[in-house]
Amino acid sequence: MNKTFEKYQSQHSIKRITGAEAARRILDSNGLQNVPIDLITGNLTDNYDPTANVVRLSQSVYNNTSTAAIGIACHEVGHALQYATNYPPVRLRMAIIPVTRIGSRLSVPLIIIGILLGSLSYFFTVLAYIGIAFFAQSTFFQLVTLPVELNASKRALQQIQANGLLYDSEIQGAKDVLNAAALTYVAALALSLNQLIRFLLIVGRRRR
Ligand SMILES: [Zn+2]
Structure with a gap:
């Protein structure tokens, strides 16, 4: 991602439009004049914040006239358009964020406790599976993100x-x-799926 961004960062658009200007034009032409575009620190930290309804662009995107900057800026506007048009997958993703936040914090501790104490009582094996269910939910979140x-x-x-x-x-x-x-x-989805399968294999093996 970084390498591709670097490559096209030097390919300046013929019309010399900056990332922020491109984002502004698309927002306006879709009736989203009320959505502001802010500048944020960091590299490739660009995002759309649905709570504040703000498009945030990093320095190298905001003021840059490259085709890479325009691509990234317009992608963030794409998210603003998804919310404005009530695109179903984005609503589903939004709805499962609270569960995912809790689940991702609890899943690994529950799995570890369950594995360590699994030989004491069946209760702990059940605990490990609850942890795995939480983990599966975060894998599902990555799937919806795609x-x-x-x-x-x-x-x-x-x-x-x-x-x-x-x-x-x-x-x-x-x-x-x-x-x-x-x-x-x-890649994030593949890693999450791989980890989920590993947890299932480990807990399944302990049970026998
Ligand atoms: Zn995105």
């Missing part, structure tokens, strides 16, 4: 074209950066 992220990128590319922000010859830069970002979410 279509949300892919859809935000799809909306970004559609809006870039509809608003004529990049020429057809330049759009590949934005596309490559967004594809690299999508891969990080695929």
